[in-house]
Amino acid sequence: MVVKILIADDDPQMVRALRVTLSARGYDIVTATNGRQAVDAAIAQHPDVYLLDLGMPELDGLEVIHALRGWTTAPILVVSGRTDAFEKVEVLDAGADDYVTKPFSMDELLARIRALTRRSPHHEPQQAVVTIGDVTIDLANRSVTRRTEGGSAAVRLTPTEWQVLEILVRNAGRLVTRQNLLVEIWGSEHVTDTGYLRLYLAQLRKKLEPNPSEPRFLLTESGMGYRFVPEGR
Amino acid sequence: MVVKILIADDDPQMVRALRVTLSARGYDIVTATNGRQAVDAAIAQHPDVYLLDLGMPELDGLEVIHALRGWTTAPILVVSGRTDAFEKVEVLDAGADDYVTKPFSMDELLARIRALTRRSPHHEPQQAVVTIGDVTIDLANRSVTRRTEGGSAAVRLTPTEWQVLEILVRNAGRLVTRQNLLVEIWGSEHVTDTGYLRLYLAQLRKKLEPNPSEPRFLLTESGMGYRFVPEGR
DNA sequence: TCGCACCGTTCGGGTTCCGTGAGGACGGGC
């Protein structure tokens, strides 16, 4: 996948130099020579990285950052001629990810771009509905339904059963230690009362698993805790 | 939640200054004065941000970065006295996220730390996935999966097996002495019980290695200890 | 060639840990 970079600088010579160097490295380049253009291009093109000069006409670099941060989390690298610490702080706190002062080494700039693009966060939104086999769990509505022949029936869970299930599902695929569950649900004074969990896990399995004696979704890790596996083992 | 920062610098005065300033800002501080200490502290404390000096004794800053990047994606900010572009490129490409040259403005450093922590909210557990051949090890989820024909199967590890594997993986590429492992897992009274390790290494190899009789990832250094090699020898 | 040190491997007992069922305590609704 090719990385698209927006270069915004009011100095055409600088823009040209950056374009040549960066496109030679395989980046896809979009340019702008003032703040207004930069924001418009951003909306139209959705770049993966921003290379912003401060002190552009029309819209100041800081204002551009604010505008961008309203709707994108793509990395922003600010290039500026000024070296005072106050501006750096201001820019970084406005949402920029890095700040380089002119004159800069092109190799360093490239390395910093690589460092920024390396972190491409593929953050997955918290899924509210999880389906395992015949059973669907809706975390938002606090409801569980089971598909039966010719329809679906609601599964009734007690409040405590819900708490256990919810924690496990929210940590789907992850091991949840017994202590975590106990402290979360019964409080820190019951860290050692593992009997509670055995009970409720048995209940949940009875209600959710196709074959409770051979759990496919609510797995136990001996000596550690429990794990909810959406795919079924 | 409080952000934990590891400060690693061989200059005690610098460490003290940073500790005072950062802890005053509400950060939780862990310190180290050489590379070996830094990696050990990282394993024990799991900091959210790393503040590394280059040119430390025992283990160089670059080596520390390599060791850390084997298992953590937490942001690394490198502080160095040298200004040459080559070193910056080298460090950034090694996996560091930012590079600041001494002398630096404390305000700027703080702003850069804020910029880094803004990106990786630590309520999302940091991903730490290591892949070796057909097997992927997920330290955060405490899970091991093995690619098989037509899918992937979970590999079940016992708690003790996990402890051994975790220490080795977190020290990926580095030699871990037998004593280190024994003290860490079984306590200092079992420093000489090397039999334990032979047992669990055999178990791990059986479960992880393509050919357990010819280990490619879990190597033994005769007379010394063991070494986990991500690339496979 | 022998002996030794070191490492890998197997086996089985002892212990801890886990699932299950029965049943009591508590409290709210009627």
Add this chain to the structure above:
DNA sequence: GCCCGTCCTCACGGAACCCGAACGGTGCGA
């Protein structure tokens, strides 16, 4: 007062796990 759902205690059988002991293989020096 009675019913009923929920939560918890307890005891038992079985499984998982840890660890001690012994055997085999390999490399090295005497």
